[in-house]
Amino acid sequence: MTGQPVDGVAVKAFPVVRSEARLLVPALMFIALVVAAVASLGTPLITSVATSFHVSLGSAQWTLTVALLSGAVATPVLGRLGAGPHRRATILATLAVVVAGSVLTVLPLPFAWLLAGRAAQGVGLGLTALMMGVARDHLPEERSAAVIALISVVSIIGAGVGYPLAALLAELGGVRAAYGLGLVVTAAALLTAWRSMPEAPEGRSAHVDVAGAVVLAAALLLVLFLAGERNLWSRHLAVAAGLAVVAVVLLCVWAVIELRSTTPLVDVRAVRHPAVAGANLAMFVGGIGMYLLLTLITRYAQTPHGAGYGFGLTTFVAGLVLIPFSVLGFVAGKLTPRVRTRIADTLLLAGSAVVVGGGFALFAAARSDLAELFAAMGVLGFGVGGFSAAMPGVILAVTPKSETSSAMSFNYVVRSVGYSLGSAIGGLILAAGTGPGHLFPDDSAYTTAALVGIGAMAITTLTSLALARRRSSETNP
Secondary structure, eight states: OEEEEETTEEEEOHHHHHHHHHHHHHHHHHHHHHHHHHHTTHHHHHHHHHHHHTOOHHHHHHHHHHHHHHHHHHHHHHHHHHTSTTHHHHHHHHHHHHHHHHHHHHSSOOHHHHHHHHHHHHGGGGHHHHHHHHHHHHSOHHHHHHHHHHHHHHHHHHHHHHHHHHHHHHHHHOHHHHHHHHHHHHHHHHHHHHHHOOOOOTTOOOOOOHHHHHHHHHHHHHHHHHHHOHHHHHHOHHHHHHHHHHHHHHHHHHHHHHHHOSSOSSOHHHHTSHHHHHHHHHHHHHHHHHHHHHHHHHHHHHSOGGGTSSOOOOHHHHHHTTHHHHHHHHHHHHHHHHHTTTSOHHHHHHHHHHHHHHHHHHHHHOOSSHHHHHHHHHHHHHHHHHHHHHHHHHHHTTSOGGGHHHHHHHHHHHHHHHHHHHHHHHHHHHHHTOOTTOSSOOHHHHHHHHHHHHHHHHHHHHHHHHHHHHHHHHHOO
């Protein structure tokens, strides 16, 4: 199709745009998948890291925690930078940091350098919201909504893709080989971004609230530390409770700083909008439940038969249990944009929360056969996929285009904290269900944890239904 003449010369407009869109959409998906998969590499490698570097399992756990922490801090910072005129440069610079971190994880350096590399890799988690901002700015509205939903889903199922691959490489070539996978795919993501990322629309400006970023980093460090240090809660409850209070105070101070700043890291006033606040509450509680079930199933699958239950799977085979999670999560992500033309996003959130609750119920009632674990993981994946695909629509419906990256960045911080707490709560419940002198918890502890998860998803469902009721009253006064 030929566009309007410019200086007497006809310009081909739409074919160029369509061609760019065909390249842009796969690039956005690939980058979101890579940063999620690379950040999750710490999960299956904790035991291998402890053995290879001669450190405790608690220390090795920080290869995952530090990535989540750096990602949670980087997400709102990058979201603010991505709202400005230098979004392409921000994306490329961030991926360069991730590649540099991947190099550190591969080189034969001491454990401290591995942690530094994992922290640099975690920074990439902040790019997911930027990918959504690019899609919303450079794709037609209907197309961008579907792509944003898929980006949200891909950022979740990336863990399911990276887990079995990393576990297999660790078994075949050691921990360095597994991290080598991260180096290869992050380098490919950097090249992809360089070839395909467009410049941000003109007229944008962005400033980073440094004070807010520092306070947020301190608060999130405490939150993730408390989520990961299960022994602290069981042995030094008063200390843990005191640190939790400090974390809450820091978050309150951060909120005050953001409200007073002329260039806030996150627009807290926009976050206070009932639709946005409700969606973030649903994401927080739902994230706790979703990651709790993921933790329960993978841990149950690897428990040796000697415990009286479990399947004694290797790390790699246990990673294969995540395949139904990834496949059905992607299927739900593809279906959601079609369904949302008939059903409101808020109702889709509620329905997806019910599906995840069904996964908990299935796990609680039937887990004596490996096929039942696969089924529960598939149900979880379908629910998480639908939930993740519907969430952006709820938030972006009341968010200006220029604030897309910032608004979704805050949602991803909430999600990260929810996931961390879900993992910690699962660990605490199972620890409480472990008898004196026993290495593994009683089978009933898994049932208890599943019931807690059902409660979390019930709260998520009710929150989503309240959002749906409010939106219905606003559209039909």
